[in-house]
Amino acid sequence: MKRLLEGIKVLDLTRLLPGPFCTMILADLGAEVIKVEMPNQGDLTRYIPPYVKGMGSVFFSINRNKKSMTLDLKKSEGRKILHQLVEQVDVVVESFRPESARRLGLSYDQLRQINPSLIHISITGFGQESPYRDRPGHDLNYLGYAGLLFLNPRSVPLLQIADVGGGSLWGAIGILAALWKRSRDPQKKGMYIDLSLVDGAFSWWSSISGVLHWLNEGFQDLEFPLAGENHWYRNYETKDGKYITFACLEPWFWEKFCLSVEKHEWLDKQHVDGEERKKMHEEMEKLFRTKTRDEWVEMLAEFTCVGPVLALEEAVNDSHVQSRGLVDQLGEGGDHLRIIRIPLLIKDVVDERDSLPPELGEHTEEILRQLGYEIEQIQNLKKKGII
Numbered sequence: 001m002k003r004l005l006e007g008i009k010v011l012d013l014t015r016l017l018p019g020p021f022c023t024m025i026l027a028d029l030g031a032e033v034i035k036v037e038m039p040n041q042g043d044l045t046r047y048i049p050p051y052v053k054g055m056g057s058v059f060f061s062i063n064r065n066k067k068s069m070t071l072d073l074k075k076s077e078g079r080k081i082l083h084q085l086v087e088q089v090d091v092v093v094e095s096f097r098p099e100s101a102r103r104l105g106l107s108y109d110q111l112r113q114i115n116p117s118l119i120h121i122s123i124t125g126f127g128q129e130s131p132y133r134d135r136p137g138h139d140l141n142y143l144g145y146a147g148l149l150f151l152n153p154r155s156v157p158l159l160q161i162a163d164v165g166g167g168s169l170w171g172a173i174g175i176l177a178a179l180w181k182r183s184r185d186p187q188k189k190g191m192y193i194d195l196s197l198v199d200g201a202f203s204w205w206s207s208i209s210g211v212l213h214w215l216n217e218g219f220q221d222l223e224f225p226l227a228g229e230n231h232w233y234r235n236y237e238t239k240d241g242k243y244i245t246f247a248c249l250e251p252w253f254w255e256k257f258c259l260s261v262e263k264h265e266w267l268d269k270q271h272v273d274g275e276e277r278k279k280m281h282e283e284m285e286k287l288f289r290t291k292t293r294d295e296w297v298e299m300l301a302e303f304t305c306v307g308p309v310l311a312l313e314e315a316v317n318d319s320h321v322q323s324r325g326l327v328d329q330l331g332e333g334g335d336h337l338r339i340i341r342i343p344l345l346i347k348d349v350v351d352e353r354d355s356l357p358p359e360l361g362e363h364t365e366e367i368l369r370q371l372g373y374e375i376e377q378i379q380n381l382k383k384k385g386i387i
Helices: 018-028 057-062 076-088 098-103 139-145 161-183 197-207 211-216 251-260 274-288 293-300 312-317 319-324 364-370 375-384
Strands: 009-013 032-037 066-070 091-094 119-124 191-196 233-237 243-247 306-308 327-330 337-340
Touching (some): 009 076, 018 057, 018 091, 032 076, 066 364, 139 161, 139 197, 161 197, 293 306
Parallel strands (some): 091 119
Antiparallel strands (some): 233 243, 243 306
């Protein structure tokens, strides 16, 4: 954990992946994140196997450094307590469907009456204004809407790209930008961020320069140079049945490769089409099957764009990941568990030990006491099922 956001308080009303991953980033940067969950239920990811220390592994992975409070927001007393919390926090992150938030009294228009400085972000599939705003969905659906599956429509990505890349990261960026803007505003006005997971995923098309121009020029016939069709940018199987990545875009890297494997006749064969390109594919496939993956990496990786296709276990133990401190542990001694840290190495900022993800409602009493509730009041709330 880094104390860069120390003093910032975040109310996390989300569940599953996009919102909690977003607030994990803020928590890892030092914000105080209070995760509000339903009593006797909690975030669904708590119960999705496989399990780590009795928690669903997804929940365990993305809810470190947070506090958990149980609160039934369908009951007026629960909403009253939440409104008291809203008075004290800087940010509310929620993922309700548009009308659900309003019915619960948790829309931005309602909450800013309580705290005019509030930064409120809604993370939903389609946003607040889309004609699809009330449609349910998950990551795979959003990738389909964003047009990111069309090259291989039968594929299902291993990772949740729209949830994390389109939601969590854009959400954290938006919150940090809003906090900066508010810090420079004499009136400390809050603001509302309407984030759609489809929008976030769709924005990735910007990485392909001129994509909208090509759309008008016959997009379906367009060849994507970095989609594995070219022999100079694809993966190749090696002698041991493993694979290497080969990405020699620049002519000087292609030249170094050709010279190193003593294929001078390939020097002018980087950009070829048709049968010539097919022949290059075949010849390079034959070449790379003559050595093992690690032999090729040792031979080429220091001066041209070649690398190994690592299994996850190999990646975790790779010297790069280890040297960067990307894998850390929660807990001490023999009870520690490995986690993947946020990839920010910031100089002159002290890293502190991360805390374990909270048990359901672990901090409810602590938070209520900070709000001024007495023990008898807290016990009464428990009896009513409010907490």
